[in-house]
Amino acid sequence: MGLRSFRFAVLVAMACAAQPVAAHGGGPSIWDVAIAYKEAKDFHRLFKYVTGKDPGFSHGLVRSDGSRESGIYAIAYLNKFLSDFPGDVGVIFEFLIGGDPKIYKVDGKIHGKRKRSKEIWVGLTDKRWSTVAAKDVIAWRISLRDGEKELCSYESFLFPHSKEEAKELASLSGSGKESSSGEVTERPIVPVSKTGVP
Numbered sequence: 001m002g003l004r005s006f007r008f009a010v011l012v013a014m015a016c017a018a019q020p021v022a023a024h025g026g027g028p029s030i031w032d033v034a035i036a037y038k039e040a041k042d043f044h045r046l047f048k049y050v051t052g053k054d055p056g057f058s059h060g061l062v063r064s065d066g067s068r069e070s071g072i073y074a075i076a077y078l079n080k081f082l083s084d085f086p087g088d089v090g091v092i093f094e095f096l097i098g099g100d101p102k103i104y105k106v107d108g109k110i111h112g113k114r115k116r117s118k119e120i121w122v123g124l125t126d127k128r129w130s131t132v133a134a135k136d137v138i139a140w141r142i143s144l145r146d147g148e149k150e151l152c153s154y155e156s157f158l159f160p161h162s163k164e165e166a167k168e169l170a171s172l173s174g175s176g177k178e179s180s181s182g183e184v185t186e187r188p189i190v191p192v193s194k195t196g197v198p
Contacts, residue, residue, distance in 0.1 A: 028085055030154035032077045033142055037134045040069035060120035062091050062108035064129070071125035072134050076142050076154065078118045082110060090145035093122040098138045101165070120144070
C-alpha cells in the first residue's frame with residue numbers, strides 16, 4: 001500500500017467516525033448521516049408510472065437545484081418523525097470538497113407536518129457538482145433549526161479540523177475574508193429552490 005492510499009484510508013476511517021453534536025435536552029437528534037450518489041430513477045415510484053402523477057418524495061428533501069434529481073445526497077437519519085418537529089424545519093448542510101479550501105453551504109426548509117419519515121435528504125444537484133463524486137465530500141456538518149434556534153446537528157470527525165485548515169488556507173491565499181472572530185465569512189452559498197412536497 002502506497003503512502004497516498006494509506007492517507008486516503010486514514011481520512012476515510014476518520015470520516016466514518018462522525019459523532020452527533022449533543023441535542024438540546026431530550027429533543028430531536030440526528031443519529032447517523034450517509035453521503036451517497038443518487039440518480040433520478042431512484043426517486044421514481046410505481047404510482048407515478050401507473051397514474052402519471054408524482055406523489056412526491058416521502059422524506060424531507062432539500063436540493064440545490066429543485067429541477068434536477070441526480071446528485072450527491074447527505075441523508076440524515078433522525079430519532080423522531082418529521083411530523084413531530086416544531087413547525088417547518090430549517091436544514092443547513094456545510095461541506096468541504098477534497099482539494100478545495102472553501103466551505104460550501106446548502107440550506108432550505110422542510111415542510112414536514114405531514115411527513116411520517118425519519119430521514120432528511122440534502123442534495124447537491126446543480127450542474128457545478130456534476131463532476132464531484134460522493135467520496136470527494138471529505139468533511140461535512142448538517143444542522144436542523146427552528147428559526148434561529150439549533151435543534152440538533154451532526155458532523156464528520158474531520159469537519160472542525162478541516163474548517164481550521166480552510167481558514168488557514170484562505171488567509172494564506174487571500175481568497176476569504178476573516179471576521180473579528182476568525183471565521184471565514186466569504187463563503188460561496190449554493191442557492192436552493194423549493195423543497196420537496198409541501
